Structure formats: structure tokens, C-alpha cells
Amino acid sequence: MKTILFCQNNYAFGILNPIKKVLVHKDYQFIWFVADKIRNDFPYSEDAYTSEIKDLEAFKADAIFVPGNEIPHYLRGLKVQIFHGLAGEKKGHFRIRHYFDLYLTQGPYFTDRFKELSQIHKDFDVIETGWPKLDIYGKDKNKYNDDKLLLLREYEAEKILLYAPTFSPKLTSAPFLLDELKQLADNKDYLILLKFHPLMAQEWIDAYKSLAKEVSNILFQEEKNIIKFLLISDLLISDTSSVIYEFILLDKPVITFNNISETINWENTDDYSQLEHLVKSNLQEDVFAEKRRLIKQQFHPYEDGLSAQRMVEATETYIKKHGVPKKRKLSFLRRLKMNSKFGKASK
Template identity: 65%
Template sequence: MKCILFCQDNYAFGILEPIKTYLIENGHDCLWYINKKIITDFPFNNEQNTTSITTLKEYQSDAIFVPGNEVPHYLRGLKVQIFHGLAGEKKGHFRIRHYFDLYLTQGPYFTKEFNKSKSIYKNFHVIETGWPKLDIYAADKLLYHEEKNELLVKFSAKKIILYAPTFSPKLTSAPFLINQIKLLSKNNDYLILLKFHPLMDENWLDVYKKLADETSNIIFETEKNIIKFLLIADILVSDTSSVIYEFLLLNKPVITFQNISENILWENSLNYSELVELVEKNLREDLYSKERKFIFDNYHPYNDGKSAKRMVESVLNYIKVNSVPEKRKISILRKLKINSIFKK
């Protein structure tokens, strides 16, 4: 099977890497498509890759794995949506854009919603597989344990706090928590890691970079894949971001501000001035440990590290039964949008 790993944003690398590994280990061929704006971030330069849509057309793929929302309709191959997060409450998460033949969902909550749309549109299939980015949780949950201990010793700290807000201007807490992060850093028992979304407003990145430069126990992280920081942190501070669910699945406490989810099963505050108190409380008591079972069961019940395997096998089985679709029927407006995005 010939597969395209389709990357419009750099968060896609960590999502697609387990799929790439499984494909190669099982004798399949894969080609990375990298948007030119993120090519300098691409970590697998020794593997087949291109920034050219023309090259993708010539490649004649059997399947295209896409963590993003759009893919050129005119490329050959089964177009597979594998998602870029777990935040179903975000606007557009369940929107059907009609570019995809197959939706591979993370857990029952997502499967149920997309099956509702499937019954209406009848032009795609839905299979629940789990999410490949989290395969590392099964195999290498302690991968960075030694690095964490080294950090704690180096900074004479007892706990690592990860601040990872969303980039969305209407949802991000970044403009409101800068002074609270400063106050939090006055407790030398804490090492604070700042990890921002690739699309975060540059002005706020500069503000937080300056804060980290001026504060000995704050680190502004630039590594693209957030998984390491999720694994080594003791508590997460965020707002309305998919990373919340990734962290909850590690069975650790989360604090959010102004979260818009209908099912808030963690500490959420409407008051931006409570950060210091909430961190102390949740590190001490972890009041929401029992509620996290709902997240495990509904958002991602797969802890075997085999979601990438299930995804690839689902695609193989689909193609075996239905063959590779030669084209995708979409509206003129959708075609125009794709042509605009990919400069056809």
C-alpha cells in the first residue's frame, strides 16, 4: 500500500509518526507531504518527503492520512481523517467538510457523533480505532522519567507545572494569566514549563519568552511535540485545549480557565486570579481523580499502544472491500476552497 502522510501544521508530525513506523515495519511505502511553512520543523528528513502537490499527484497513493481539516480532493487515494485533537467542544470539531471517505475516531464519544452525521450524509464511513499520538502512553510512559528527575534536581524543585494554553483568541487564557504565572513562580518548589500552540499569537509568545528569560524557574519550551512535557509534568494548566484530554488520560490533575466543555471533569475556574491557590489545592488533594474514568471510557479507552496498527489495518480492510476511490464528489465551493488553499 502507498500512503501519504499529510502535514499542514507541525503538530501533525507527532500524530503521524506511529502510523509511519507501523507502515514501514510492515512493508508499506509512505511519502510525507509537508507544507512549505513548516518544512524547517520536519524531523524526518531522511525519509521520503515533498512540499509539492504535483509530486503527490504523480505518487498515485492508495491512502492519505490527514490530521487536519482539508486535503486536495483530486489526489488519488482513500482520504482518511485521523484528527488533530480530543477537544470535541471546539467549534468545527464535528463539522463534515466532505473531503474524507473514512473517519477513524478516538473513542465512543467521537464515534457516536460522527455516526449521527454518517446517517445524514451517507458519503463516508466511521471506524473507532483510538488515536496514534497516544500509543506512547502504553509503551514508553516512563521514557522521560530520568530527564524529569534531572530537571527537578537542577532547579531544586519538587513539582513540574505545565502551562499549555490554546491559541484561539476567543478561548486562550494567555493574556490573562501572565501575572498569575509570575506569582506562581515565586514558589521555588515549582518548575514551570511554558508550551504554546504553533499558531499562538506572536505578541503573547514574546511576552512569555521575556518572562521565562527573567525568571529562573520558568522554561519556555520550543520542542514541537508536546508529549514529553505531558509525561514529565505533575499538573497541567490550560483553558479550552485538546491537550487537557491528553493529560487527563495520564491520570493527572488539570486546571483550566473559562473552559467551554459541557462535561468538565476537572478543576475549572471562571476567575483568572485563582491560579496559585488552585495549583496548591490540586497538587495536594487531586479532587477529580474519580471523574477521570469518564474521560478514559468515552474519549480514549485504548491503552494498548496499538491505535496506529488499528488505523492502518482499518484502511487496508476498507480498500480490500471497497477498492481505492478514484475521485471524491464535493461541491463547487469546496473545490474552490481546496484550489485556493493548495494553489491549484
């Protein structure tokens, strides 16, 4: 099975790499598509990769795994949506854009909704597999324990707190927590890590980098893959970001500000001045532990670390049954958008 791993943003690398490992194990040929804007961030330069759509046309794939919203309709291959997050409340998460033949979902909450939509649109199928980015939770959850111990010793801290806000201008807490985080850092028992989405506005990246330079126990993290920081942190501070669910699945407490989810099963407030109090109370009492278990059952019940394998096998089986699409049928306006974004198909 010839496969394209399609990356338009750098968060896709950590989602697709577990799939790549399965493809290598199966001795399948694959190529990464790495958009020009993220080519300098690409960590797997020893693999075959390209930033040219014409190379993907020439590759003639059987399957294309996409943790994003778009894929050129004219590329050969089963177009497989594998998602870039777990935040179903985000605008557009359940929007059907008609670029994909197959949706591989993370858990029942997503599967049920997309199956309902598949009955309406009748131009894609849905299979639940789990999410490959979280395979490390099942296989190597303690991978960074030594790194955590070294950090705690170096900064003489007791707990690691992670601040990971969304980039969305309407939803981000970044403009409101600069002073609150600085005040929180007065407690030297806390080591505070800052990890921002790659699409965060530059003014807030610059502001928080300045804060980290000013305060010794606040560290701004440049590494692209957030998984390490999720694993080593004891508590997450955020807003309306899909990273909330990735952290909750580790069974650790979360504090959010103005989260827009209809069902909130963690600490949420609209009062930024409560940060210090809420951090202390959630570390000590953790009253949301039972509700976290309910989220796990609905959003990602898989603990075996085999979601990437299920994705590849589900794709193999689907192709054996339905064949490999030469292209995707789209409306004129959708085709026009893809042509504008990626260029027209080669003749």
C-alpha cells in the same frame, strides 16, 4: 499500500509518526507531504517527503492520512481523517467538510457522534481505532522519567507544572496569566514549563519568552511535540485546549480557565487570581480523580499502544472491500476552495 502522510501544521508530525512506523514494519511505500511553512520544522528528513502537490499526484497513493481539516479532492487515495486533538467542544470538531471517505475515531464519545452524522450525509464511514499520538502512553509512558529527575534536581524543585494554553483569541488565557504565573513561580518548589500552540499570536509568545528569561524556574519550551512535557509534568494549567484530554488520560490533575465544554470533569474557574490556590489544592487533594476515569472510558479507552496499527489495518481492510477512490466528489464551492489553497489538478 502506498500512503501519504499529510501535514499542514507541525503538530501533525507527532500524530503521524506512529503510523509511519507501522508502514515501515509492513514494508509499505509512503511519502510525507510537509507544507512549505513548516518544512524547517520537519524532523524526519531521512524519509521521502515533498512540499509539492504535483508530487503527490504522481505518487498515486492508495491512502492518505490527514490529522487536519482539508485535503485536495483530486488526489488519488482513500482520504482518511485521523484528527489533531480530542476537544470535541471546539467549534468545528464535528463539522463535516466532505473531504474525507473514512473517519478513524479515538473513542466512543467521537465514534457515536460521527456515526450519527454519517447516517445523515451518507458519504463517509466511521471506524473506532484510538489515536496514534497516544500510543506512547501504552508502550513507553516512563520514557522521559530520567529527564524529569534531572530537571527537578537542576532547579531544586518538587513538582513540574505545565502551562499549555490554546491559541484561539476568544478562548486563550495567555493575556491574563502573565502576572499570575510570575507570582506562582515565587514558590521554588514549582518548575513551570511553558508550551504554546504553533498558531499562538506572536505577541504572547514574545511576552512569555520574556517572562521565562526573567524568572529562573519558568522555562519556555520550543520543542514541537508536546508529549514529552505531558509525560513529565505533575499538573496542567490551560483553558479550552485539546491538550487537557491528552493530560487527563495520564490520570493527572488539570486546572482550566473559562473552559467552554458542556461537561467539565476537572478544576475550572473564571477567576485568574485563584491560580496559586488551585495549584496547591489540586496537587494535595486531587478530588477529580474518579471523574478522570470516566473521561478515559469515553474519549480514549485504549491502553495497548496499538492505535496506529489499528488505523493502518482498518484502512487496508476498507480498501480491500471498497477499492481506492480516484478522487473525491465535492460541490463546486468546495472544489474551488481546494483549487485556491493547493492549486488545480494537473492535466
